[in-house]
Amino acid sequence: MKQIILITGGARSEKSSYAEKLALSLSSNPVYLATARIWDEEFRQRVIRHQERRGPEWTNIEEEKALSTHSLSGRIVLIDCVTLWCTNFFFDLKADTDRALAEAKEEFDRFTAQNATFIFVTNEIGMGATSENEIQRKFTDMQGWMNQYIAAQADEVILMVSGIAVKIKK
DSSP states (O other): OOEEEEEEESTTSSHHHHHHHHHHHHOSSOEEEEOOOOOSHHHHHHHHHHHHHSOTTSEEEEOSSOGGGSOOTTSEEEEEOHHHHHHHHHHHTTTOHHHHHHHHHHHHHHHTTSSSEEEEEOOOGGGSOOOSOHHHHHHHHHHHHHHHHHHHHOSEEEEEETTEEEEEEO
């Protein structure tokens, strides 16, 4: 049965850990679809820490943008994360917010047309102060609109606050 679950929250709110536990509660062999692009050594170390947390029960796929190229029907799929995925569209399209958002939405629709359970992890980057940096403001807008798009289609939305899961939509 197709289902979309969105897990959102701020940095270090335990979004990924919660999503991993949820996926493992639904399947003994879930899929971890990682969207990160390695930008520098510090970020590489973050990715390694995430990878080390997962055991052999996970089917690991790394995909920066084209999620729909993977046939995952019937599977429990954790996508971590929407923010990094949107970053890839945003920078590849030279910060053209409208084009990046349109392409991300199209890819989301193609990907979630499969009969699977999708657990999307994202960040609420717009909950803080407004940045003085134009590129950051544009990305915050795009990310917020993408989060709204996914949440509107989600069967369930969970907000993580200081490690506590708060159901927003069920």
